[in-house]
Amino acid sequence: MVTKNANALRLSAVDRKATSLGLSAGMPLANARAMLPTLKVxxxxxxxDLKLLERIADWxxxxSPLVALDSPRGLLLDISxxxxxxxxxxxxxxxIRALLLNQGFAVRGAIAGxxxxxxxxxxxxxxSVVPSGDEASxxxxxxxxxxxxxxxxxxxxRRAGLKTIGQVAKRKRNELNARFGAAMVATLDSALGRIETPISPRVPIPDYMAERRFxxxxxxxxxxxxxxxxxxxxxxxxxxxxxxxxxRLEAAFFRSDGAVSRIAIETGHPTRDAAIIKRLLGEKLDALADPLDPGFGFDLIRLCATRAERAQASAIDFDTRENEKREIAFLIDRLAARFxxxxxxxxxxxxxxxxxAAALAVPAQYAEFPRISWQATRNGGEAPRRPLRLFERPEPxxxxxxxxxxxxPAQLRSRRVWHETVLAEGPERIAMEWWRHQRAQPTRDYFRxxxxxxxxxWLYREGIEGRETCQESWFMHGAFA
Amino acid sequence: MSDASSKIEFLRASLAKAGLETPDKRSRAPLGHMAADRTLKGGLQRGALHEVFAQSSHETSATGFAAALAARVGGDKHILWIRTDFSALEYGEISATGLLDFGLDPSRVLLLRVSDAEDALHAASDALCCPALGTVVIEIPREPGILDLVASRRLTLTCAESGVTALLLRFAAKPEASAAETRWLVRAARSLSPQKDIEEEHWGRPVFVAQLLRNRHGPLGHWVMEWNADDGDFKEFPNTGVGAADSGIVVSASCDRPFAAAVEDAGDTASLRSVA
Known part of the structure; x- marks a missing residue:
């Protein structure tokens, strides 16, 4: 293997045979070629490589749920x-070594504190397996x-004549600190088992999990x-x-050939009902664009609660209102799992x-109790003042x-069709909120x-003529029933 | 014979006692428009599939008609409105403030945005199983192949089982064979000026020209209805004023229809007088 590093081609990895012939990683390619003209590069x-490493990490x-990447070629597992x-x-x-060897990888591994x-x-x-406390020796x-x-x-x-970790460890801390900095001392202490740094796992640790092996x-x-x-x-x-x-729940499917697929579902309320969870997961599996491919089969299935919240145990009540609410919450969860x-x-x-902006459409799963109540813009007895359908972008x-x-307007042309207006209401002037925008937005005069x-x-004219704008521009913002 | 029938009576009674016989969930929701209610034998059937077709370029009117039906049918239960992305781009997004002004509480409405008709139908058949919902409005523009007789039959069966009403709102589509209970073709009509006591308002309540094209269990009809957002029901459109007179409705002769009674019912509206 060879990579270009600082404009020089250097060996980045060598196989066992090459090592025995005297090649090593970091050597310039020209030198290696001089030593071995038949070298295969x-x-x-x-x-x-990184993708492969991540696949192995998945496996x-x-x-252990605590797996961290140690680039470029290492993996760290917290097996506490x-x-x-x-x-x-x-x-x-x-x-682990045997299983990885079986898959055709070269493995080196050790367990230490x-x-x-x-x-x-x-x-x-x-x-080597080093019991906790013996790291220094x-x-x-x-x-x-x-x-x-x-x-x-x-x-x-090396120049200072310190060739082994033991020799460095014998030096005084303050000397090392002054010469090489605190980071080097921390690394040394970690190697000697004096300080412990936690690993940062690739995926967040689930709150709760359950798994089954086959x-x-x-x-x-x-x-x-x-x-x-x-x-x-x-x-x-x-x-x-x-x-x-x-x-939030995540199901992970470990395929026997090493591939891992995960699906996640979210619920609107804290859930622990197995039937509901199964239904939601089934819904999600059903809707996957790329269906779950079992290949030669899954040998481990794991279900984790990646986010858990306090939930009151609720007795089954006979209040139909409550039941309705629960059924609708379940329907929302099902639709959310699918779409x-x-x-x-x-x-x-x-x-x-x-x-x-007068109405917000929020994800129903996260909708909280509304802080503001609805207020109709029309008075009793009047026709609707707001259109039933609103264009996301007003059309010119x-x-x-x-x-x-x-x-x-006496006539208007929208989507290449002329309309003769017979009745018109307005103008209803709506000023944009100046405190929300950096630059002043034009006022709108709405006509129904x-x-x-x-x-x-529902039409509007943008800008107050003579003050904010000099040319008329009209937009259709919506349509009434 | 009487022996057998008394036995059946006895069995029915014991079933009812055990709570096994399901009561008829399929009541009818009166629309408030008397002639229409008479034709529909009391109102729109709950727990059934109804189709609302929009006449070309009258899509918002059909939306309003569907929203009004949903309000009548659903009581104070939730309404699920399923719409495809295309229909929001083409005809506009359903607006909560608009629903509010139309007389529907927006906090009772759930909006599901789906990408195509297939997803819409899938979501609908899922949602129709949930009896906590009152109505499911399924808004499908154009004519996707997936929306066929089988699909509508499936929806009908699901509706009948759960008692939830499905309203299939169709834009830019031609009516085809379906299992729907009723089918409406809707367009807007000119509104009347409101009562004199409201000075500043010139335009009146929304007016629909609703043509009942199909009714599985009764005659057809053709009415002009006014939606009253305050009372939440349809009203007869007054026979006076300019509104209906020039709304230009043309109805085909009723002799070839199975139920000729419809036109008599509708005959009180000015729009139909010329035809009748």
């Missing part, structure tokens, strides 16, 4: 509390390159849905114990006169009218007109 494809999710499931740390490491020590051991003492004999410091620091340490990979949708329901009911039990309900929560909306009043129209101020066939339109 490939251009490195870093994005593809590693099955061992997970090792006993595999019969101890050594057994777990062997298992801190990130730096684990990384150093993985690179320089493959397969385990890493002491390793070369200082294992610390993964920047090349200048490593070079300086000895024989499952393929059929019926079994998958059944599994999801039983996972949902065990998740529901945990949630009930904690007095919480899930607002996306931005597509199912409910209306809320907004405290403004600007027609397009041509207007013929008597040349008098505030005179309504009815044409000879009874069709009714």
């Amino acid at each position: 490939m251009t490195a494809n870093e994005p593809a 590693c999710d099955r061992f 509390g997970a090792a006993h499931l595999y019969g101890g740390e050594q057994a777990m490491l062997d298992r 801190t990130i730096v020590s684990a990384r150093a051991l993985a690179h320089y003492k493959d397969g 385990a890493t002491a004999p390793l070369a200082i390159e294992a610390l993964n410091l920047d090349p200048i620091t490593t070079h300086a340490l 000895a024989e990979p499952v393929v059929t949708e019926a079994i998958i849905l059944e599994t999801l329901q039983s996972l949902a009911s065990s998740l529901g039990e945990i949630l009930t114990d904690r007095g919480e309900g899930a607002r 996306g929560s931005h597509r199912i909306l409910s209306f809320q009043a907004n405290d403004t006169h600007i027609p397009e 129209v041509k207007v013929v009218r008597v040349d008098l101020p505030d005179s309504p 007109v009815e044409d000879e066939e009874g069709r009714r339109f």
Whole structure:
């Protein structure tokens, strides 16, 4: 493998045979070619490598939910509390290594108490498992390159005659701090197991999760849905114990060949009812543009509550109002799972006169109790003053009218059709809210007109003539019933 | 014979006692317009599919007619309005303030935006199973192939089971075979000037020319209705004034129709006088 680095082609990775012939990563390509004229070279494809690493990280999710990328070629797994499931740390490491080897990867791995020590051991003492507290003695004999410091620091340490981590560790802290800075000391302390830095996982840690492994990979949708329901009911039990309900759930499907697919659903209210969760997940699975491909089957299915909220246990009541509300909330959740929560909306009043902003269409799942009540713009007995259909972008129209101020249009041309106006109401002047905009927006004079066939339109003239604008421009903003 | 019928009576009674016999959810919602209600035998059937077709360029009027029917049918239950993206671009988005002025509480209305007719039908058949809803309005422009007799039959069955009413609002489409209970063709008519006591207003309440093109269980008809947003019902359009006289309605001769009674019912409107 070769990459272009600072205008020089250098080897970025070498295989085992090349290593035995004296090549190493970082060597200029010209030197390598001089040593081995028959050298086979490939251009490195870093994005593809990263993608592969992420796929492997996805696969590693099955061992622990805390997986972090350690670019360019490493993965960090926090296995606290997970090792006993595999019969101890050594057994777990062997298992992961064996499974990755089976998939055709070259693997090096180690288990230690801190990130730096684990990384150093993985690179320089493959397969070691260091019990917590023994990091200092385990890493002491390793070369200082294992610390993964920047090349200048490593070079300086070598020049100073410090070749192993143990030798560096013996120096006084304040000397190192003054010479190399606090970051280097922190790395060293981490390697020695003195300070612990948490890993930052790729995906947020779920609040609650339940999973099921299969000895024989499952393929059929019926079994998958059944599994999801039983996972949902065990998740529901945990949630009930904690007095919480899930607002966001994620189901992850681990395919036996390593691919992982995830689907997520959101609910409008904290939910822990297994039947509802199953229905919503089923809805989502059904609506996937790219259907869930089981390949050779899933060997692990996991359901996590990625966001949980406090939920009051509610007794089943016989109040039909409450039941109706619940049914509608469930319908909203179902529609949101299928079409996306931005597509199912409910209306809320907004405290403004600007027609397009007077009502807000908010995602119904997140609609809270309205703060402002609706106020009709018409008085009792009058015809509607606001149109039933509103154009998102007002459409320009041509207007013929008597040349008098505030005179309504006599004819209007919209979408290439002339309409004769028979009745007109207006003008209703609506000034834009100057405190919302940097630049002053033109005032609108609205007219409600009815044409000879009874069709009714809502038109406005932009700008006050002579003050804000010198030319007439008319727009159609909506249509009345 | 009497033995058998008494046995059936007994079985019915025991079913009713056990609560197994479902009561008829399919009541009728009176529209308020007397002639129309008479033709519809009391009102619009709940728990059924009704189609509202817009006459070309009268789409907003048909929207208003559907909204009015939804208000009449649904009581104070929620209304789900399903519309496709195309119809919002072409005919305008449903406006909450407009619904409010039209006499519908916007907090009772849920709006579902879908990308095409297939999604709209899928969402509709899902929503029609939810008896907490009063009405589902499905707004589908043009003539997608998926909206066929089978689809409308499916909607009808779902409606009948749950008691939710479906209103299929069609723009730029020709009526075709369907399983709908009723089918309306709607256009706007000139409004009347309102009562004298409101000085500053010149235009009146929305007026619809509604043609009942199909009625599975009764005669057809043709009426001019005025929607009263305050009372939330349809009114007879007064026979006076300029509004209806020149609204130019042409009705085909009624002799070839199965129910000739319709025109007599509608005959009181000025628009039909010339034809009748």
